Amino acid sequence: MNAQHQPTGSAYFIAAETARPETHTLSVLVDNEPGVLARVIGLFSGRGYNIESLTVSETEHEAHLSRITIVTTATPNVLEQVKSQLERIVPVHRVVDLTVRAAELGHEKPLERELALVKVTGTSDNRVEALRLADAFRAQVIDANTEHFIFEITGRVSKIEQFIAIMKPLGLVEICRTGIAAMNRGPQGM
Amino acid sequence: MAGKQMEMTGAEIVLQALKDNGVKHMFGYPGGAVLPIYDELHQQDDIEHILVRHEQGAGHMAEGYARSTGKPGVVLVTSGPGATNVVTALQDALMDSIPLVCITGQVPTSLIGSDAFQECDTVGITRPCTKHNWLVKDVNQLARVIHEAFRIATTGRPGPVVVDVPKDVQFATGTYTPPSPVIEQKSYQPKLSGDLEKIRAAIDLMATARRPIIYSGGGVINSGREASQLLRELVELTGFPITSTLMGLGAYPASGKNWMGMLGMHGTYEANMAMHDCDVMICIGARFDDRITGRLNAFSPNSKKIHIDIDPSSINKNVRTDIGILGDIGHVLEDMVRLWRASKKTDRSQIEGWWTQIEKWRGRNSLAYPANKDVIMPQYAIQRLYELTKDRDTYITTEVGQHQMWAAQFYGFEEPNRWMTSGGLGTMGYGFPAAIGVQVAHRDSLVIDIAGDASIQMCIQEMSCAVQYQLPVKIFILNNQYMGMVRQWQQLLHGNRLSHSYTESMPDFVMLAQAYGGVGIRCDKPADLDDAIMKMIDTPGPVIFDCRVAALANCFPMIPSGKAHNEMLLPDEATDEAVANAIDAKGRALV
Numbered sequence: 001m002n003a004q005h006q007p008t009g010s011a012y013f014i015a016a017e018t019a020r021p022e023t024h025t026l027s028v029l030v031d032n033e034p035g036v037l038a039r040v041i042g043l044f045s046g047r048g049y050n051i052e053s054l055t056v057s058e059t060e061h062e063a064h065l066s067r068i069t070i071v072t073t074a075t076p077n078v079l080e081q082v083k084s085q086l087e088r089i090v091p092v093h094r095v096v097d098l099t100v101r102a103a104e105l106g107h108e109k110p111l112e113r114e115l116a117l118v119k120v121t122g123t124s125d126n127r128v129e130a131l132r133l134a135d136a137f138r139a140q141v142i143d144a145n146t147e148h149f150i151f152e153i154t155g156r157v158s159k160i161e162q163f164i165a166i167m168k169p170l171g172l173v174e175i176c177r178t179g180i181a182a183m184n185r186g187p188q189g190m
Numbered sequence: 191m192a193g194k195q196m197e198m199t200g201a202e203i204v205l206q207a208l209k210d211n212g213v214k215h216m217f218g219y220p221g222g223a224v225l226p227i228y229d230e231l232h233q234q235d236d237i238e239h240i241l242v243r244h245e246q247g248a249g250h251m252a253e254g255y256a257r258s259t260g261k262p263g264v265v266l267v268t269s270g271p272g273a274t275n276v277v278t279a280l281q282d283a284l285m286d287s288i289p290l291v292c293i294t295g296q297v298p299t300s301l302i303g304s305d306a307f308q309e310c311d312t313v314g315i316t317r318p319c320t321k322h323n324w325l326v327k328d329v330n331q332l333a334r335v336i337h338e339a340f341r342i343a344t345t346g347r348p349g350p351v352v353v354d355v356p357k358d359v360q361f362a363t364g365t366y367t368p369p370s371p372v373i374e375q376k377s378y379q380p381k382l383s384g385d386l387e388k389i390r391a392a393i394d395l396m397a398t399a400r401r402p403i404i405y406s407g408g409g410v411i412n413s414g415r416e417a418s419q420l421l422r423e424l425v426e427l428t429g430f431p432i433t434s435t436l437m438g439l440g441a442y443p444a445s446g447k448n449w450m451g452m453l454g455m456h457g458t459y460e461a462n463m464a465m466h467d468c469d470v471m472i473c474i475g476a477r478f479d480d481r482i483t484g485r486l487n488a489f490s491p492n493s494k495k496i497h498i499d500i501d502p503s504s505i506n507k508n509v510r511t512d513i514g515i516l517g518d519i520g521h522v523l524e525d526m527v528r529l530w531r532a533s534k535k536t537d538r539s540q541i542e543g544w545w546t547q548i549e550k551w552r553g554r555n556s557l558a559y560p561a562n563k564d565v566i567m568p569q570y571a572i573q574r575l576y577e578l579t580k581d582r583d584t585y586i587t588t589e590v591g592q593h594q595m596w597a598a599q600f601y602g603f604e605e606p607n608r609w610m611t612s613g614g615l616g617t618m619g620y621g622f623p624a625a626i627g628v629q630v631a632h633r634d635s636l637v638i639d640i641a642g643d644a645s646i647q648m649c650i651q652e653m654s655c656a657v658q659y660q661l662p663v664k665i666f667i668l669n670n671q672y673m674g675m676v677r678q679w680q681q682l683l684h685g686n687r688l689s690h691s692y693t694e695s696m697p698d699f700v701m702l703a704q705a706y707g708g709v710g711i712r713c714d715k716p717a718d719l720d721d722a723i724m725k726m727i728d729t730p731g732p733v734i735f736d737c738r739v740a741a742l743a744n745c746f747p748m749i750p751s752g753k754a755h756n757e758m759l760l761p762d763e764a765t766d767e768a769v770a771n772a773i774d775a776k777g778r779a780l781v
Contacts, residue, residue: 010485010752012683031377034325035313046318077506084503090322090342093377 019075023052024099025110025182026083027190031091032058032066039089040068049074049082053114055179065093069182094190101184112182116160121148122171130170137163148173200329200360201226204293207336209236210369211291213264215255215630216240217248221268222308223295226360231266240630240659243651245272247623249279250649253288254627257610258585260414262289262343263627269295270308273354274315278617281319283350285614286437287412289343290350291336292320298358299327312354321349327356329364337369346380347501348412380500384517384525392472392496392513393529399470401493401544402430405453405482408437408613409475409499411606413519418606420523421474422446427530429538431548433461435476436598437613444602450548451557454482455749456595459556459758460548462747465490466755467547473497475519478508479614488754498522556747556760557599566716568593568668568739572600572640575666578723580604583635585628587611589621589645592674592745597640619648622665626652629661636664636727643669644693646734653706656732664726665734670741671696678744683751703734714738 030036037056044051053071058064072082079097086095098110118139120130130149134141139153153163157180164175183190198206204227208216217240220228231239242248245267252263263283267276273294283290297306313325322342324335332355339351396402404425410417418441425432425448432442433453442449451458453465462484465471471493476482478497483489489509497504497511498519505514515522559569572593586601587610588594594611603609610628612620625639639646646667656663677691700710709729713722713736726733746761 010480012750012752015487035317038314039317042317077510081503081507084505084507088501088503090378 017075019077021073021075022079022099023071023073024079024097025112025180026070026072026086027094027096027098027182028068028070028086029093029095029190030066030068030089031093032064033091036066036089036091037068039091040070040086043085043089044070044072044082047081047085049078053179055181069180071180096190098182098184105184105186105188107185110182110184112156112180113154114157114160114178114180115152115154116164116175116177117142118151118153118164118167118172119148119174120151120167120171121173123147126170130167133163133166133170139163196366197363198366199226199230200332200355200362200364201230203329203332203364203366204336204355204360205230205234205237206366207333207369208264211337211340212261213237216264216266217242217251217255217627218266219245219248219268219272221270221272221295223269223297223357224266224272224293224360225295226357227266227293227295227355238630239266240626241655242623243654244649245275246278246619247626247649247652247655249276249290249292250282250617250620250623251627251630251652252290252292253279253283253286253620254587254610254624255631256283256288256290256627257411257624258607258628259631260607262291262340262348265290265292267292267294268308269297269312270310272308273310273312273352277315277319278615280316280350280352282612282615282617282620284319284321286612287348287408288350289348291339291343292350292352293336294352294354295360296325296354296356299356300358302356312352316352319350320352321347323352323354325354325356326359329359329362332359332364333367334374338375340369341373341375342378346378347409381516382518382521384498384515384522386525388513388515389522389525389529392515393526393533395470395494395496395513396428396430396472396530397533397535399430400540401464401467401469401547402428402472402541403464403468403470404428404430404432404472404474405434405465405476406432406438406441406474407435407476409519410438410441411475413475413500415606417475417518417520417523418442420520420527423527424523424530427527429541430472431464431545433457433465435479435482435613436611438476439598439609440603440606443604445604450552452598454479455484456599456745456747457749458599459554459747459760460551462749462755462758463551464548468493471495473499473511474523475499477501477504480508483508484749484757485752485754490755554760556758558761559743562740563716565740566714566719566737568596568670568743569600570716571666571668571719571737571739572596574719575638575640575723576601578720579636579638579727582727583632584608585610585625585632585635585637587621587625587628587637587639589639589641589648590616590618590675591642591645592670592678592743593640593642593645593668595675595745596668601640618642618645622646622663623649623652625663625665626656626661629656629663630659637662638664638666641665641667642674643667643671643696643699644673647697650702653703653708653732653734657707661732662730663732664729665732666726667699667734667736668739669696669699669736670739670743672741674743675745678748681744682748699734699736703732706732708732708734710734710736712736712738
């Protein structure tokens with residue numbers, strides 16, 4: 001997908017891309033069959049698209065349907081291609097651009113939440129400070145002994161980024177993040 | 191048997207499913223992981239198996255078979271190297287939208303992942319080069335998967351599919367279910383009919399056009415004979431000029447009065463100039479490939495574009511279109527022809543000026559080449575081949591390179607499905623096995639592979655296959671001792687440094703043909719050419735025709751890489767100086 005950097009379509013003449021990239025959140029409904037995730041991410045790597053966040057889980061057990069949430073950044077033309085190319089994958093049922101849909105519904109952006117587990121070790125003042133800040137961020141302690149805490153924090157990506165940055169000097173040792181789960185506001189389904 | 195469920199082994203299920211999907215011929219090569227299927231093949235007469243000499247050949251044969259018949263081509267190969275060897279043909283079929291069903295053997299399920307002998311991750315390797323693929327671990331799913339494989343390969347935008355069958359599944363006993371008219375699959379539902387509102391808008395736009403052009407492609411041929419017929423009707427009704435991509439040749443007859451020749455990098459001057467200057471472009475089943483558009487940001491700058499395609503990802507991919515119509519070409523053209531008729535638009539005066547301009551461009555005679563009495567010009571060879579074969583039941587395939595472009599420029603195709611060439615992937619070695627595939631489907635027809643001396647050596651081993659099955663394929667080699675197209679680019683874009691594009695050691699093609707049990711013919715004099723071609727046609731078996739042509743001829747006209755349609759190099763302008771300056775200093779600095 002280097003064409004996005006070469007509007008001339010030739011390696012002998014390279015012109016810079018002028019369109020501005022946008023970040024969009026896509027929801028992809030797929031049959032939960034072997035290899036389906038490889039098809040989706042293989043498409044992204046094979047065609048040179050970006051994946052900034054990826055979240056997958058089976059959401060409808062009887063129908064064996066999984067929902068894949070992908071955050072990607074690209075120019076508007078390439079974003080249109082990403083959607084069309086995803087729709088070509090045989091086990092893909094639907095592709096919804098939640099960002100576009102949110103705009104249609106009159107919202108700034110779709111609801112996007114992430115969960116993180118954050119392990120912090122420390123003693124005395126640092127330990128107290130970590131606990132106090134966790135409380136301010138509404139992070140829950142899900143495991144602890146005299147030397148460590150594991151916090152569970154849920155929220156917008158920016159909140160989680162901020163929490164991790166604050167925990168760094170207080171003895172941060174391990175982070176695990178889920179990637180973004182997203183849907184649009186209002187009563188309408190996907 | 192049909193309609194009833196039966197207990198069978200996996201290998202029997204494969205054969206039964208192929209028969210129930212109408213398969214008469216398949217191309218393959220046995221090996222450890224497909225032995226149970228070969229055992230079944232041995233005990234039946236309904237399907238004829240063609241034994242190839244290399245699995246890539248099997249893939250290309252199936253492609254030729256598919257393109258000349260409109261039916262899916264079927265391939266059977268073993269695990270590991272059998273599967274990896276067929277990958278080139280799968281990607282070729284994917285890019286040119288050719289329906290293939292490829293069955294690969296796999297090591298037993300218990301050994302998958304253990305680095306077993308002749309194991310490879312076939313579904314992993316072929317995932318990006320197929321439309322879809324399956325690893326079947328349950329014998330009871332095998333019949334359903336094979337039926338689904340045929341449906342996916344042949345519907346929507348056609349393409350190759352792979353069904354990977356582990357050896358233990360071939361031995362296991364399970365239930366066979368015949369193909370069902372009810373489609374269980376929910377996710378894959380290709381759309382056939384186009385949006386009528388958009389078709390109306392397209393007709394309205396076409397009616398206002400003063401400089402219209404129809405640019406058609408392989409999608410018209412894939413849609414079936416009816417689509418080609420409708421395209422001809424639309425051209426007749428509108429009076430619009432028409433050009434076509436390499437893949438679309440034959441959908442509109444080369445003898446048709448509105449025909450402008452092929453467009454693109456080696457297209458005619460009139461076709462490319464008309465594309466550049468048109469005000470309404472109707473793209474029918476083509477995909478704005480870079481070999482067609484030239485410099486994208488200078489592509490047909492002042493036109494409104496209508497694009498009809500069955501693949502939504504083709505619309506607005508490289509070029510923004512004003513009206514994108516999603517649907518099968520045949521269905522959409524039927525509506526277009528009907529609506530155009532209903533609009534009763536018969537006034538052609540508004541495009542008269544356009545035709546006058548096109549005639550002026552035609553007058554440049556952009557395919558002209560210098561005549562030569564002593565040496566066979568490659569263009570002349572194709573012209574003579576065309577004249578001597580045009581009144582016969584002829585199919586043409588090609589390899590990839592200069593000979594391919596000359597064949598596209600100088601061989602006139604009147605009907606669809608008569609021209610098989612590797613367009614998207616540009617696979618050297620495609621043409622000869624493809625010709626064998628065509629000949630298997632059309633035993634009594636004249637099938638000619640127009641080849642280059644370099645390309646033909648990439649799948650020459652299939653001579654042995656052609657001789658075994660008495661398939662009288664003719665290989666017509668334009669032998670100039672060079673990889674001509676590579677050399678042409680080196681001359682144009684790499685300072686005439688001919689790095690490894692000259693073949694210093696060439697086989698004696700006449701003796702090579704004889705060694706395989708075929709007939710070899712050599713010709714190096716223009717005066718002898720007609721007789722030699724007639725001798726080739728009259729020879730009952732496979733022939734290798736070594737046509738010695740002018741070594742340094744180049745293929746013009748040409749849009750150099752990164753140039754616009756109106757910046758073509760024409761043959762009379764392609765002086766040494768013009769060639770040297772084909773790209774400017776800024777471009778060279780980037781090379």
